[in-house]
Amino acid sequence: MSLLPDLPEVSITATDACVDFPIFDAKSRSLKKTMMGLVGGNIASESKVPIIEALRGITLHLEHGARVGLVGHNGAGKSTLLRLFSGIYEPTRGTAQIRGRVAPVFDLGVGMDPEISGLENIIVRGLFLGMTRKQMEERVDDIAEFTELGDFLRMPLRTYSTGMRVRLALGVVTSIDPEILLLDEGIGAVDAAFLEKSKKRLAELVERSGLLVFASHSDEFLRELCDTAIWMEHGQVKRQGEIEEVLRAYKGHAA
Template sequence: MSVGIETHQAWVEFPIFDAKSRSLKKAFLGKAGGAIGRNPSKVVVVEALRDINLSLKEGDRVGLVGHNGAGKSTLLRLLSGIYEPSRGSAQIRGRVAPVFDLGVGMDPEISGYENIIIRGLFLGQTRKQMLAKIEEIADFTELGDYLEMPLRTYSTGMRVRLAMGVVTSIDPEILLLDEGIGAVDAEFMKKARIRLQKLVERSGILVFASHSNEFLAQLCDTAMWIDHGQIRERGGIQDVVTAYEGPEAGEHVARTLQELEAEKKRGEQG
């Protein structure tokens, strides 16, 4: 069975059962973004995603742009199967690696080494596969003796290093990536980016939400602008970024793409 993602007129709505409560409305809007409306049953809902039509196949590399709360993270959760569409349909064929909630599948009471295994199992790997990778992951994280310690003794940055090490060691069929994945120092993030790029190269499909146009240009072929839960624009990265942020941002993407192409040619000649 080929790897693919198909959504047809997919909506994601969160019901607000006490519509009189203004504070509850505000709390929901703060978390989910989207507009307040009514579903076909007349229940007041936050419309986090509206009428999403997608058809992605192996080899597709799609970047998501849009302001915070526009629906990018909700779309990633729909495509991972965490959210079911409240209307329409979403079909995902293939093994999904969601890289946006790095804490999922990790236990604060057990050691870093044990969490490497647990997190790997959560991402669809076997125990044998994770045992074969454990030494290489440990080297990447640079956590040393801390890997013998319970996860609860780790700082946030250390937890991100551990989770990043596991996630970037696998071979996903569908990779759903959110760049806002946590607090790590700049030097480590540079190292992680190289590893993320290799992970993308091994993936069947990539959907990547990012605020970094350079990183989008580096990893993606096409882009979508998500605005108030809807797909506002889709196409080449330069065109979509220009529509979203203006001509200056679009020109920056064009220069980045030219630099990447020149670098690739130099690599082929060398």
């Protein structure tokens, strides 16, 4: 992933970026349909090997201070776009340049070890997000209090429910100062009371972050954290603009 010298210090720039997933030895259309449900996009029928076009022709530029919501149905390409922004996926065509330290909160398995305790994972995930061990050790007590996991923090991560893992991941990421914050709707796996508690902490995190991209189905949450939005449809940017304008267009389309 190349960097352009004239880009702002913290920025995301994509130019005609595409992400394709070839399916080797596909036995049936049902497999291709399953893949489409996972990553969105379209199937390139002209290829000898079935290709899932998860993202097509993504061209956008986001700078420091941007607060961008991602809207669209399941499989529209929101999560794939976040993974492109995080560097997990490289564009198969086009370019994507990411400048700044990225803090992703969408793949709970990344940077966490199921065989070690929650306390140990606080350190490990913090290191994964670019912090030092000393910085994370200073934040352990605050994170532990926020997660409300108590003695579970001394137990292996594999014993945690999905909601408990989200609490731990949120506790760690909301304790740092990210330059680029990528949030996925998976944070909804926690219970409503904890999510409400998290909103203030998330809002404070967003204020500290240089750039936010947040994928969610919650209009209320999007309005609280974002001022602009991108509507994704079949792996493409359908519309980009002010949050209310994009939400109205998306809801009108879905009605």
